[in-house]
Amino acid sequence: MRRGGDVVRFVTNNEHKYKEASDILGAYNIKLEWVPLPVDEIQSEYLEDIVVSKVVSAIEVVDPPFIVEDTGLFIHALNGFPGVYASYVYKKLGLPSILKLLEKTRNRKACFIAVGALVIDSHIFKIFRGEVYGEIAREMRGSQGFGYDPIFIPEGYDKTMAEMDREEKNRVSHRGRLFTQIGEYLAGKNIV
Ligand code: IMP
Secondary structure (H helix, E strand, O other), X not given: OOEOXXXXXXXOOOHHHHHHHHHHHHOOOOOEEEEOOOOOOOOOOOHHHHHHHHHHHHOOOEOOOEEEEEEEEEEHHHOOXXXXXXXXXXXXXXXXXXXXXXXXXXXXXXXXXXXXXXXXXXXXXXXXXXXXXXXXXXXXXXXXXXXXXXXXXXOOOOOOXXXXXXXXXXXXXXXXXXXXXXXXXHHHHOOO
C-alpha cells in the first residue's frame, strides 16, 4: 500500500534524525511525517550515490514529497575514515575504539557531512548538503544526541554535540544546516 497525504515525509530508521529534522522544518510551518522504513542503499564512497540509491528504493513505496538522508564522519588524520562507513564502524568498533585509534594523534580535525534528497514528485528530486567542521574529543562527553555526538566538538565550541540539547545541536550541526536549506527551499517554492 502506498502512503499519501499533504505533508513532507522523512524516510529514516533513526528517530533522533527525525526529531532534529522535524524541529527545523517545524520552524517553517512544515509538518514532517516519520516513515521508519528500512531503505536499500548501495555501497559507494560518495554520499550522493548512496542517497540517490535510497531515492530509487523509497520511491517504490512512499509518495512524494519525501526526504532521504545519509551522513558520513570524515576524520582528517585517518584519511577520511570512517567516512561513508560511519554506521558500520560505529556498530562494529564503537566510539572507544575510534578514540583509541586517535590516542597519539594531535590532529583531531573532522567533519560531518549530511546529504539529503528532497523528492518532489516521481520525476524530480533535489540534492542538499550540510557540513560541520570540528574536532574529535579526547574522551566521550555528554548523554544527549546519538551516534558520534559524544566525541564530536564543533568548531568554536568547547563541548561535544552530546552536551548540547537538540536546539543547540541543530544550530551548528550538519543536519541542522541540511534541513535549514530544505526548509528555505520548500518555503520559497510553496511546495507544501
Ligand atoms: P547514517 O546516515 O544513518 O548511515 O549514519 C552514519 C553513522 O553516523 C551512524 O552511526 C550514525 O549514528 C552516525 N550519525 C549520523 N548522524 C549523526 C549525528 O548527527 N551525530 C552523531 N552521529 C551521527
